[in-house]
Amino acid sequence: MAKQPDHINVKIFALEPTPEDLAGAIPVFHRWIQQNAAPELLIDVADYRHVPAGPGVILVGLEANYSLDLTENRLGLLYNRKKPVAGSLEDKLRQAYEAASAACRRLEQEPEFHRKLHFDPNSCEVIFNDRLLAPNTLETFERLRSGMEQFFAELWGRGTFALERVGEPRERLRVRAAVRSSLTPLI
Amino acid sequence: MKASNPFWKDQLEDQMPPQLAAEIDVFEHELALRRQGKIDERVFAETRLRRGVYGQRYDSGQRHDGIRTRTLAYPEGKPTKGPNTVWDAPGMQRIKIPFGGLNARQLEVIAELAEEYADGVAHVTTRQDFQLHFVHIDDTPTIMRRLAAVGITTREACGNSIRNVTACPLAGVCRDQVFDVTPYAKMMAYYLLGHPECQDFGRKFKIAFSGCKENPCALVRMHDMGFIAAVREVDGALRRGFEVYVGGGLGTVPYQAKLFAEFLPVEELLPLAVAVARVYTKYGEKKNRNTARIKFLVHKLGLEEFKQRVEQERAGLRPDPRWEQMLREIPTYQERPLKDPGLLQITAPRLEGFERWYARNVYRQRQPGYATVTIALPLGDITAAQLRRVADLARKYTRETVRTTVEQNLVLRWVSEADLPALYAELKAAQLAEPVAGSIADIVACPGTDTCKLGIASSRGLAAELRQRLLAQGADQDAAVSNLHIKISGCFNSCGQHHVADIGFYGVSRNKNGYTVPHFQLLVGGQWEENAGSYGLAIGAIPAKRVPEALERFIRRYRSERAFGESFQSFIQRIGKAECKRMVEDLMPVPPHEEDPSFYVDWSDAREFTIGDLGVGECAGELVSPVDFQLAACEREAFEAQLLLEAGQIERAAQTAYKAMMHGAQALLRFKLGAFPEDPEAVYQQFRTHFYDTQLFFDPFAQGKFAHYYFAAHARNGAPHDPESARRQIEEAQLFLEAAHSCYARMLAAPAGG
Numbered sequence: 001m002a003k004q005p006d007h008i009n010v011k012i013f014a015l016e017p018t019p020e021d022l023a024g025a026i027p028v029f030h031r032w033i034q035q036n037a038a039p040e041l042l043i044d045v046a047d048y049r050h051v052p053a054g055p056g057v058i059l060v061g062l063e064a065n066y067s068l069d070l071t072e073n074r075l076g077l078l079y080n081r082k083k084p085v086a087g088s089l090e091d092k093l094r095q096a097y098e099a100a101s102a103a104c105r106r107l108e109q110e111p112e113f114h115r116k117l118h119f120d121p122n123s124c125e126v127i128f129n130d131r132l133l134a135p136n137t138l139e140t141f142e143r144l145r146s147g148m149e150q151f152f153a154e155l156w157g158r159g160t161f162a163l164e165r166v167g168e169p170r171e172r173l174r175v176r177a178a179v180r181s182s183l184t185p186l187i
Numbered sequence: 188m189k190a191s192n193p194f195w196k197d198q199l200e201d202q203m204p205p206q207l208a209a210e211i212d213v214f215e216h217e218l219a220l221r222r223q224g225k226i227d228e229r230v231f232a233e234t235r236l237r238r239g240v241y242g243q244r245y246d247s248g249q250r251h252d253g254i255r256t257r258t259l260a261y262p263e264g265k266p267t268k269g270p271n272t273v274w275d276a277p278g279m280q281r282i283k284i285p286f287g288g289l290n291a292r293q294l295e296v297i298a299e300l301a302e303e304y305a306d307g308v309a310h311v312t313t314r315q316d317f318q319l320h321f322v323h324i325d326d327t328p329t330i331m332r333r334l335a336a337v338g339i340t341t342r343e344a345c346g347n348s349i350r351n352v353t354a355c356p357l358a359g360v361c362r363d364q365v366f367d368v369t370p371y372a373k374m375m376a377y378y379l380l381g382h383p384e385c386q387d388f389g390r391k392f393k394i395a396f397s398g399c400k401e402n403p404c405a406l407v408r409m410h411d412m413g414f415i416a417a418v419r420e421v422d423g424a425l426r427r428g429f430e431v432y433v434g435g436g437l438g439t440v441p442y443q444a445k446l447f448a449e450f451l452p453v454e455e456l457l458p459l460a461v462a463v464a465r466v467y468t469k470y471g472e473k474k475n476r477n478t479a480r481i482k483f484l485v486h487k488l489g490l491e492e493f494k495q496r497v498e499q500e501r502a503g504l505r506p507d508p509r510w511e512q513m514l515r516e517i518p519t520y521q522e523r524p525l526k527d528p529g530l531l532q533i534t535a536p537r538l539e540g541f542e543r544w545y546a547r548n549v550y551r552q553r554q555p556g557y558a559t560v561t562i563a564l565p566l567g568d569i570t571a572a573q574l575r576r577v578a579d580l581a582r583k584y585t586r587e588t589v590r591t592t593v594e595q596n597l598v599l600r601w602v603s604e605a606d607l608p609a610l611y612a613e614l615k616a617a618q619l620a621e622p623v624a625g626s627i628a629d630i631v632a633c634p635g636t637d638t639c640k641l642g643i644a645s646s647r648g649l650a651a652e653l654r655q656r657l658l659a660q661g662a663d664q665d666a667a668v669s670n671l672h673i674k675i676s677g678c679f680n681s682c683g684q685h686h687v688a689d690i691g692f693y694g695v696s697r698n699k700n701g702y703t704v705p706h707f708q709l710l711v712g713g714q715w716e717e718n719a720g721s722y723g724l725a726i727g728a729i730p731a732k733r734v735p736e737a738l739e740r741f742i743r744r745y746r747s748e749r750a751f752g753e754s755f756q757s758f759i760q761r762i763g764k765a766e767c768k769r770m771v772e773d774l775m776p777v778p779p780h781e782e783d784p785s786f787y788v789d790w791s792d793a794r795e796f797t798i799g800d801l802g803v804g805e806c807a808g809e810l811v812s813p814v815d816f817q818l819a820a821c822e823r824e825a826f827e828a829q830l831l832l833e834a835g836q837i838e839r840a841a842q843t844a845y846k847a848m849m850h851g852a853q854a855l856l857r858f859k860l861g862a863f864p865e866d867p868e869a870v871y872q873q874f875r876t877h878f879y880d881t882q883l884f885f886d887p888f889a890q891g892k893f894a895h896y897y898f899a900a901h902a903r904n905g906a907p908h909d910p911e912s913a914r915r916q917i918e919e920a921q922l923f924l925e926a927a928h929s930c931y932a933r934m935l936a937a938p939a940g941g
Contacts, residue, residue: 006190007303027793034252041260043277044245046321046637047791048308050565050651052618053572055307060321062261062275065306071572082323084190129303132191132198170295170575172302 005134005144006084009127010096012104014075015118022049022075024112025057025068032059032066037106038099040064066103077104077119080129089147090154093126097155100124122156123178125166136173141165144173152177188323189304195329202336210342211335214238215328221266222274232269239281239344240327242269243320243638246276253794268324277321279638280305280330281344285376286354286369286396287315287591291578294589296337298574300330309574311567313631313684314351314393315591316344320638342380347388349464352376354396355404356592359522360552360559360600364398365416366427370520371456372396374513378457384464389471389479392464393436400430406593408444409435409687411481412463419450428452433463433493434485437681439892440918441722442482443911445490447497453517455501457510462501470496477892522601525586528556529605537608543664544611544622552600558607560599561624562614565654566632566647567595576617584610595631596624626663627671627742628654631684635677635694636789641888642677643798644694644705644731648790650675656735667746671755673738675707679922686722687713689755690741695728695925696798698815698932699777705731705789705796708921711741711767712759724829724914725921726767727822732786733774740770764829798929814931817854818924821847825920832913841913844920845904848897851927852878858934859883871901884930893919893926 026045033042040061048054056075058067062083069078079100085092104119126148128134134144145163152161156179167174200208214234221231246268248259265274282297297317301309304326305319312318322330331341343349352372359367375394379385385392395413397405407413414429428450435444451459463481470488472479485493531545550559562577569577581587581599588600602610614620623629630653633639635646653673663669676683676693685691691710696703706728713723729737749758759767777786789796824847831840849867852874857863859877864870878884879894886893896919908916 003191003194026791030253030793034254043259044250045792046306047648047651048306048568050654051308051568051570052565054568054570058306060277060306062277065321071307071570082188084188130189130191131299131303132194168575170298171572 003133005089005128005130006092007081007129007133008092008096009078009080009129010100011069011076011078011125011127012100012119013123013125014077015120018075019113019116022057022068028107028110028112029057029059029066038066038103064099076125077107079103089144090151093148093151097124097151122181123176126175126177128173131172134173136167136169136171138165140173141175148175148177189326189329192326192329195332199332199336203332204335204338207335207340208332211328211331214331218324218328224266228267228269232272233346235268235324236346237343237348238327238331239283239341240324241279241281241345242272242640243276243278244636244640244642246273246278246640247271248273248276251794251797274324278324280319280322280327280341281312282317282319282334282339282341283344283351284315284317284339284591285352286358286372287356288369288373289589289591290587291581291589293337293339294574294578294581296333298571300333301574302571304330307571308568309571311564311569311591311595311597313593313595313633313682315353315593316351317591340380347390348392349379349385350391350393352394352396353405353593355398355402356590356598357404357550357559358396358398360554360557361398361402362551362553363402364553365418366398368396368398368414368416370517371414371453373520374517375456375460378509378513379460379464382461382464384461384468387468389473390476392467392481404593406684406687407432409437409441409684410444411436412460413444414456417450426452429456431459434482436480436482437684437686438480439679439681439889439922440915441681441686442486443722445485447490447494454510454514457507457513458501458504459497461504462497465500466493466496477889477895522588523586524557524601524603525584526603526606528554529603530556531604531607535608538612538615540615540620540622541608541611544620545607547622547626548620548624549607551604556604558602558604560602560607560610561592562597562599562619563621563624563629564596565621566630566650569597573617573619576619580610580613594625594629596629623658623663626669627673628657628663630654630673630675632675633677633682639677641680642694643696644677644707645789645791646675646677646683646692646694648792649692649707649731649734652790653735653738662742665746667749668742679925685710685713688723689713690738691723692734695928696796696932697728697777697928698935700779701935702780702787703796703798703932704777704787707731707734709737709771712756714756724764724917726764727771727775727826729771729774730777730786731789737771737774744770764826764833768826798932814854814858817857818851818927818931821851821854821924821927824850825917825924828917828920832910832917837908837910837913841908841916844913844917845900847920848900848923851924852897855884855927855930858931867901867904871898878930883934884926886926886929893923896920896923
């Protein structure tokens with residue numbers, strides 16, 4: 001039985017040059033908690049700047065986490081959805097992408113990052129954070145492809161983008177999506 | 188919380204050992220019953236703790252956001268996970284790894300769990316466990332099933348139980364060992380797991396094994412029960428056994444374990460453990476958790492009486508067939524290398540940095556041609572991707588012989604020396620080849636305020652800051668200081684093992700003009716070597732933001748003034764604690780908030796520091812209140828007590844420590860009542876009436892524990908002390924004064940007239 005994927009993560013990459021230090025994220029995320037700046041219940045800030053290629057600085061929430069993430073040494077805003085979202089795959093993708101995108105826009109405007117941090121609106125990575133609902137196989141990728149294509153067509157326009165499965169088999173299913181002109185060599 | 192939770196049980200049914208599967212089913216039922224309100228919250232709390240499911244900071248549903256204390260709007264209508272613990276609040280899952288031994292698949296599964304249920308990071312603890320943070324309780328049965336499928340249990344990882352049995356990570360490959368303690372540690376861990384004699388302890392119980400007496404890898408002397416490998420000739424044949432220690436422990440006041448037996452034959456290992464467990468169950472404190480560790484029982488009974496009772500219990504034990512059966516399995520335990528032994532090719536070209544890494548992170552094993560490689564993890568943290576990489580390397584270069592260490596690192600054992608350059612290159616590519624293992628920059632820190640409910644200050648924030656600075660200064664490469672150990676705890680509970688560091692810190696707070704300021708108590712001269720051979724004593728509380736400067740001063744001075752071959756501990760003894768204090772005294776004052784607000788914010792945080800919902804009290808406006816002055820004077824007295832002890836004046840030291848507590852009590856009485864009794868008996872009585880009976884002095888977690896230190900000292904005043912009891916009274920005086928500071932802060936924060 002094909003199970004419905006859930007717990008979709010979206011990482012929107014930062015454009016070069018990126019800030020050298022993420023220390024600024026700590027006061028920013030604490031302010032977001034004070035201001036209830038996201039739809040989720042925001043709880044605390046976790047500082048992992050000391051971990052190479054790690055999760056950076058995380059704004060921990062109940063339904064989702066936001067982080068300035070450094071996985072693979074590539075900075076991006078990661079939205080990690082923890083609570084299931086109702087609806088189709090497109091609905092879940094839309095929810096995660098919009099949440100990530102809203103956080104990116106807000107971060108770009110924060111005084112700590114103003115003019116220092118910009119996110120790429122033309123590429124992102126989708127991570128299916130559940131190995132049982134979305135095993136990292138070619139079969140799952142093909143099964144989910146149409147839903148992803150529908151969502152990214154809505155976002156960027158039909159035929160303008162490419163989807164590629166990235167990473168190694170033990171990882172969670174990861175799909176890099178990018179507008180064709182902005183495709184970068186994939187790892 | 189995970190949508191896949193209901194499916195995992197079927198998926199893994201054939202992979203889990205039936206016993207573990209059944210236990211997890213029971214736990215899942217208990218979760219369901221608690222959701223229905225059919226299990227009392229206290230019972231449920233202990234139940235989940237015994238499965239390694241721990242609470243985390245802010246799980247009361249209250250959090251100070253830097254401006255005010257707010258109620259976190261968790262969904263309503265759910266039960267609590269324990270007293271004052273919200274169901275949906277993130278928690279911690281501890282994963283028990285007996286003697287730290289892991290294989291590649293286990294590493295991969297921990298990586299998967301870190302990604303899918305936690306924050307992407309797995310944390311190695313000072314007891315060779317792993318921890319996952321920010322986990323939802325509804326996910327924990329699935330986490331347990333996925334672990335069980337690869338042979339890992341979380342049972343008794345927390346709670347009043349036998350905690351993870353630790354062992355030297357070099358056991359079996361160590362050049363100094365008497366014999367390999369690994370199979371004995373493993374035997375002990377699995378024999379006692381779920382043992383019926385170990386289910387009714389008043390507190391936790393920690394066991395460690397070491398292969399030799401001199402090296403610190405297992406820290407035997409700070410354990411409830413510790414075993415050091417020994418051999419003895421019996422009837423012309425060499426027999427294996429253990430030197431046995433009992434009643435050690437760090438905690439708020441550290442106790443050195445006492446020598447229980449010079450030689451215990453291996454056949455007696457399991458029976459002795461059961462006999463000790465029985466004595467602990469029968470006679471150990473149950474009501475007051477602050478005095479429930481076995482160290483208090485050993486102290487109360489005296490070692491000889493304790494031994495007698497253990498021997499009586501041993502004599503009455505019915506033989507358990509598993510004693511012999513498990514012993515018979517010992518010789519079958521064997522670790523083997525994957526590759527033939529090899530020699531490091533001296534002339535071969537190597538990657539940059541190899542020499543430094545080799546010198547610091549590589550240990551040549553007792554087996555020629557093999558090495559153990561340490562992977563130094565910053566603050567014990569490793570990402571899921573890195574765990575998978577370690578699993579790959581464990582398969583490629585070894586027969587998956589990986590262990591965690593009590594210094595929060597990983598080791599790869601049985602690497603052919605010829606493979607070291609290639610392994611280095613691969614570790615470097617994975618950003619896992621930092622050449623700092625066991626160095627001054629390899630700082631041990633407990634979770635502190637990051638995630639711990641008891642944390643006072645940010646031990647990890649401070650550790651990260653010190654690490655960065657020490658590396659930038661090249662201290663890890665400076666032969667004079669590179670081998671010093673720094674350990675940091677977020678509070679007095681010693682999870683960061685600050686007592687056994689050359690330089691240790693634990694988090695405290697101080698009141699400054701209506702604000703609370705994060706501080707760290709500085710301890711110097713503890714001993715990591717000789718299995719944690721001696722403990723450091725407090726020098727004074729330093730504002731968190733000035734700790735890096737204090738550390739730098741000690742490093743500079745030791746570097747420039749040490750005698751040839753002089754250890755840091757000897758150096759501290761030579762210059763004396765008074766001089767140590769003089770070195771940092773000017774760093775202790777805190778500038779007013781309006782002058783430098785950064786002092787009022789902890790490391791790795793942006794919020795104004797608080798230890799609770801603290802407002803500006805009645806004394807606001809005064810630069811320094813009389814109580815502040817008096818408590819500062821008491822701290823000086825406690826410090827003088829240390830100096831007297833150092834000078835061998837045992838009775839005066841203990842008496843001075845007692846007076847420091849009594850004067851602290853006086854200070855609080857003066858603030859509360861305006862009264863200032865002088866007579867010690869009157870101070871004692873009034874303090875008891877107004878601060879203890881009213882619970883005003885109670886710490887939110889330790890309750891009346893610190894008041895009892897004063898009461899005990901008052902009760903025994905005049906009775907003779909030995910050096911150990913005097914040292915303990917001094918430690919207790921320091922903790923009493925910390926509690927007095929906190930109590931004063933709470934009184935300031937209370938509404939006028941309230």
